[in-house]
Amino acid sequence: MTADISQIRPASRGWLNRIGVQNVSLLIALVVLLAIFGALRPDVFFTPRNLINIGLAVTILGILAMAQTVVIVSGGLDISVGSIVGLSTMVLAVAVQETGSIPVGILACLAAGLLAGAVNGLIIVYGPVNAVIATLGMMSAFRGLAYLMNNGNSIPIVGDGLRVLGTGTLLGLPFAIWLLIAVMAAFVVFTRETIVGRNIYAMGGNPTVARLAGIAVRRYQVGIYAMSGGAAAIAGIVLASRTMSGQPASGSQGLELEAITAAILGGCALQGGKGTIIGAMLGVLIIGVLNNGMILTSVPTFYQLLAKGALLILAVIVQERQRARTGE
Numbered sequence: 001m002t003a004d005i006s007q008i009r010p011a012s013r014g015w016l017n018r019i020g021v022q023n024v025s026l027l028i029a030l031v032v033l034l035a036i037f038g039a040l041r042p043d044v045f046f047t048p049r050n051l052i053n054i055g056l057a058v059t060i061l062g063i064l065a066m067a068q069t070v071v072i073v074s075g076g077l078d079i080s081v082g083s084i085v086g087l088s089t090m091v092l093a094v095a096v097q098e099t100g101s102i103p104v105g106i107l108a109c110l111a112a113g114l115l116a117g118a119v120n121g122l123i124i125v126y127g128p129v130n131a132v133i134a135t136l137g138m139m140s141a142f143r144g145l146a147y148l149m150n151n152g153n154s155i156p157i158v159g160d161g162l163r164v165l166g167t168g169t170l171l172g173l174p175f176a177i178w179l180l181i182a183v184m185a186a187f188v189v190f191t192r193e194t195i196v197g198r199n200i201y202a203m204g205g206n207p208t209v210a211r212l213a214g215i216a217v218r219r220y221q222v223g224i225y226a227m228s229g230g231a232a233a234i235a236g237i238v239l240a241s242r243t244m245s246g247q248p249a250s251g252s253q254g255l256e257l258e259a260i261t262a263a264i265l266g267g268c269a270l271q272g273g274k275g276t277i278i279g280a281m282l283g284v285l286i287i288g289v290l291n292n293g294m295i296l297t298s299v300p301t302f303y304q305l306l307a308k309g310a311l312l313i314l315a316v317i318v319q320e321r322q323r324a325r326t327g328e
Contacts, residue, residue, distance in 0.1 A: 026266065026282040033286060037293030044296055052174065058288035059176045060085070060235040062281060064255055065262035066187045067231035069280040072263050073191075074224050075204040075272030079135040080120060081232045082255035083142035086248050088113045088236030090146045093155035093246025102161040109240075110233045116142055117229020121222035139256065146248035155246040166241030176238050183234065187277045200224065204272025261312040262287055270316070287311070 038045045064081050071078045091112040096105035116138075123134045149155075168175045191197040202210045203217055211217050239251050264270065265286060266279030287308070294304050 023267070023276070023279050023282055026279060026286065030282060030286050030289065033289045033293065037289065037296065040293070041296045045293070050292070050296075052177070054285075054288045054292045055177045055180075056174055057292065058284050059180045060238050060251075061255065061258050061262060061287065062180045062284045063183050063231050063235045063238070064259040065266070065280045065284050066184060066277050067228045068259040068263045069266065069268055069275050069277060070187070070191065070200060071224055071228050072260075072268040072270065073204045073272060073275045074200045074221065075207060076124070076131040076221065076224065077135065077260070077270075078117075078120065078225060078228045079132065079256050079260075080116070080139040080142055081228060081235075081259055082252045082257075083139045083146065084113055084116045084229050084232035085236045085239060085252035085255060087116060087142045087146040088233040089240040089243075089252070090149045090155060090246040090248055092237065092240050093157050094149060096157050096159060096162075097155060102159040105157070105159075105162075106237055109237055110230060113229040113231075113233025113236065114226050115229070117232070118222060118226040120229065121225030124225065125218045125221050143249065149248070150246070152248060154243075154248070154250070157240060157244050157246065162237075162241050163244060164241075165238065166244070176241070179234075179238065183231075184277060184281060191277055196220075201273055204269075204274070206273070257312070258287060258308065261308065261315065264312065265315040283315075 034045075044050055064085070068078060068081065088109045092105040092109035095108035096102060099105070120135055120138055123129050123138070124131050127134065165175050165179070170178055191200070199210065199215050200220065202213070203215060203220060207217055235255075236252070240246060243251060262283035263275065263280050265283035266275065266281070268275030268280070290307060290311070291304065294307065299307075
């Protein structure tokens with residue numbers, strides 16, 4: 001039975017509008033997961049330290065999932081983000097090694113991510129190549145380039161300025177979590193309040209109509225993939241601050257699957273034109289709680305991988321059933 005939103009009190013309707021009616025089921029799923037793992041490990045799960053650990057664990061994934069949401073909303077898909085994270089950490093490490101400057105390393109890292117994303121966009125738009133094929137190919141290319149930078153080995157980074165991001169706190173919360181909150185706020189404002197954000201939804205909904213309406217679809221597509229690469233570079237900075245090294249693969253491999261899973265779990269339609277940042281973040285939290293809970297309850301690693309794959313398939317099935325029911 002579907003609740004009649006007209007019967008809900010005005011205050012409740014305002015809350016639902018802010019959260020998104022479509023995200024209520026995600027909130028319920030998150031609460032259920034919290035209750036299950038809290039009951040299984042009451043001695044550990046709800047401790048402040050473990051809750052902060054969950055937040056830290058989803059920081060990198062959250063940044064990537066929000067960027068992936070924008071890509072999917074526009075009608076695309078970026079499978080190369082995990083490789084760009086690894087490549088960007090290597091660029092950061094090499095730049096710091098050569099110049100001795102953390103700010104220069106961070107700028108080089110961001111430039112590398114933006115450039116890698118722009119290359120994806122140019123291949124997709126002017127190839128033209130299907131987004132899945134293009135980013136799948138570039139995933140391997142970027143990973144190979146990261147390996148070539150130091151023969152497959154990591155590169156240590158020296159500098160307290162970067163270490164602070166990985167270990168520092170503000171008001172009891174790690175800097176990395178504050179960075180995630182800031183990135184989320186920026187994405188929410190961008191998608192909800194700007195003309196560019198609204199145009200991206202229009203592109204994903206119907207690219208032909210968007211083009212006829214005067215939206216520069218090709219330019220937007222290149223910009224969107226460049227943004228995705230830039231977000232991957234920010235995630236790379238967070239990863240480098242934790243490991244204090246450039247890592248060609250460790251810590252970044254598999255992130256693309258989790259980012260796509262979180263975005264789709266959060267309500268993104270693979271056909272484009274539908275999805276929210278809040279939904280994606282709820283999807284990220286569900287994955288983070290699931291990962292943490294399975295580790296605390298000593299679930300073997302291969303079962304964890306099975307659960308993540310099943311979660312992606314389940315999310316797509318639910319989305320397709322909803323789409324068929326609404327006739328979209």
